[in-house]
Amino acid sequence: MTIKPLSDRILIKMEAAEETTKSGILLTGTAKEKPQVADVIAVGPGGLVDGKEVKMTVKVGDRVLTSKYSGTEVKMDGEDYTIVRQSDILAVVE
Template identity: 75%
Template sequence: MNIKPLADRVVIKMLEAEETTKSGIILTSKAQEKPQVAEIVAVGPGGVVDGKEVKMEVSVGDKVLTSKYAGTEVKVDGEEYTILRQSDILAIVD
């Protein structure tokens, strides 16, 4: 099954959380923070949203930084994705 977002929404897949700190300490799953960096897997067409023209600034494959509790989590074919508005994306990560 494919997910095709509408309007100004994007579908992202969260990247794995770090399992060790920079100093080498191994973290348990409870100690790991929810990752905020994700990869975009689908982008909506943009268009007119709430009476304003929205141009999509992101594209498939971009790595982005998102708000911590943004979007709606969905599970498709055993994979977890998040659907959110483009405005919930804080930055593109190089």
């Protein structure tokens, strides 16, 4: 099965949370910060959203920075994904 986003939505896969700090301290599950960098897996076609034309500016394979708690989390074939609107993407990471 595959997920194909509609309208101005984008399917992303969040990068794994850091297990240790830069100084080598191991983090417990509750101390880990939610990652904000993700890989774009699929992109919707854009089109009219709330009466305004939306052109998609990200593409499959981009690494993006998202709002911390944006989107809807979904699980597919044992993998965790998030579906966000293009407006929830803050930047493309290069």
